[in-house]
Amino acid sequence: MLTTQFLLLGAVLFCIGVYGVLARKNAVMVLMSIELILNSVNINLLAFSVRHGSVDGNTFALYVIAIAAAEVGVGLAMVLLIYRNRRTIALDDLSEMKG
Amino acid sequence: MIATDLLVAQNVGFGIISLLMIIGAVRVVTVSNVVHAALWLVIVLSGAAAQYLLLSAEFVAITQVLVYVGAVMVLFLFGTMLTRARIGAESDLNNKNWFLGIPVALLMLGVMSYVIVDGFGSERLIENSGDMQPIPIQVISDDIFGPYLLPFWALSFVLLVAVIGAIVLARKD
Numbered sequence: 001m002l003t004t005q006f007l008l009l010g011a012v013l014f015c016i017g018v019y020g021v022l023a024r025k026n027a028v029m030v031l032m033s034i035e036l037i038l039n040s041v042n043i044n045l046l047a048f049s050v051r052h053g054s055v056d057g058n059t060f061a062l063y064v065i066a067i068a069a070a071e072v073g074v075g076l077a078m079v080l081l082i083y084r085n086r087r088t089i090a091l092d093d094l095s096e097m098k099g
Numbered sequence: 100m101i102a103t104d105l106l107v108a109q110n111v112g113f114g115i116i117s118l119l120m121i122i123g124a125v126r127v128v129t130v131s132n133v134v135h136a137a138l139w140l141v142i143v144l145s146g147a148a149a150q151y152l153l154l155s156a157e158f159v160a161i162t163q164v165l166v167y168v169g170a171v172m173v174l175f176l177f178g179t180m181l182t183r184a185r186i187g188a189e190s191d192l193n194n195k196n197w198f199l200g201i202p203v204a205l206l207m208l209g210v211m212s213y214v215i216v217d218g219f220g221s222e223r224l225i226e227n228s229g230d231m232q233p234i235p236i237q238v239i240s241d242d243i244f245g246p247y248l249l250p251f252w253a254l255s256f257v258l259l260v261a262v263i264g265a266i267v268l269a270r271k272d
Contacts (some may be wrong), residue, residue, distance in 0.1 A: 001107070001109055001110060001113065001153070001223070001224045001225070002219075002221055002222065002223060002224060003219045003222050003223070003224045004215055004216060004219045004220065004221070004222070005110075005113060005117075006113075006150070006154070006224070007215045007219065008212060008215055008216075009117045009120070009121075009150070011208060011211040011212055011215060012121055012124075012208065013120065013121070013124055013143075014207075014211070015204040015205070015207050015208040015211070016121070016124040016125060016127075016128055016204065017124070017128075018200070018203065018204050018207060019128055019200040019201065019203070019204035020127065020128035020200075022194075022197070022199065022200035022203060022204075023128065023193050023194060023197035023198075023200035023201075024128065024192060024193060024194070024197075025191065025192060025193055025194045026133065026192050028133055028175065028178050028179055028182065029128075029133065029136060029192060031175070031178075032127055032136060032137065032140050032175065033127070033128060035140065035144070035167070035171065036124055036127065036128075036140075036143065039143065039144065039147045039167075042147065042151075042159070042163075043147060043150055043151075043154075046150075046151055046154040046156045046159060047154060047224065049154070049156065050154050050155065050156075050224055050225055050231070051224055051225070053225075055234055055238050055239055055242050056242060056247075057156075058156050058158065058159055058234060058239050058242070059239060059242045059243050059247050061151075061156070061159045062158075062159060062162060062239070062243070063247075063250060063251075063254055065159075065162055065163065065166050065167070066166075066254050066257075066258060067254070067257065068166075068167075068171070069166050069170060069171060069258075070257055070258050070261035070262075071261075072171050072174055072175070073174065073261050073262065073265045074261050074264050074265050074268070076174055076175070076177070076178040076265075077264070077265040077266075077268035077269040078268055079178055079182060080178065080181055080182065080268070080269050081268050081269065083181070083182040084271075089182050090191070091194075092194065092195075
């Protein structure tokens with residue numbers, strides 16, 4: 001197995017996630033795209049862990065998974081709050097702080 | 100050399116799984132039904148777990164299945180069903196400027212692929228892929244509770260604050 005193949009898979013998933021964050025209007029869909037990005041980072045971390053023969057990459061991948069779980073919890077709570085106040089979760093409508 | 104290298108079972112598995120993952124990821128960002136997008140995301144996350152197994156990271160793969168496919172997906176489906184009365188297809192999931200995302204993503208992909216191929220080329224991940232041993236969980240726990248204890252503490256606080264914050268945000272009063 002080559003190093004490049006895992007890094008390229010991570011890059012492809014990262015770019016698809018970035019497209020999703022830019023293109024989607026629904027807040028839940030944006031959170032899903034962020035999950036794609038975090039998973040691509042994890043693939044890179046584990047590939048480098050094997051490449052360097054070190055276990056640190058595994059540790060950091062576990063930390064990233066924990067942070068992602070916390071992020072989804074808070075993010076979905078915010079989405080529920082926005083929905084309760086406005087009856088919509090379209091991110092285009094949240095323009096009060098545009099300046 | 101390259102031809103025999105391509106036929107290694109690990110490479111075949113990698114190809115099939117990554118193809119599934121990329122198709123699933125593209126469907127997640129293009130499909131017009133939130134529940135379907137969540138189910139496509141399950142395929143991507145399970146594929147990522149399989150890739151972790153290929154990278155001999157058993158513990159991370161199991162954690163991925165437990166946390167992502169188990170907990171996070173349930174949260175997503177709850178979020179979808181609590182915020183949307185409709186379950187069917189929706190036409191207004193995209194921004195009106197959604198097409199601008201395509202050149203941005205393609206440009207990023209081009210730059211990243213160039214840098215990765217330029218930097219690593221055909222370097223092998225490990226000299227003999229048959230030598231890859233699964234990492235014992237004991238080694239990982241020694242790493243977490245040894246040199247990386249301080250980030251672990253910080254992470255516990257982050258999780259605690261996230262739980263309290265989620266309760267405070269979602270509470271009705």
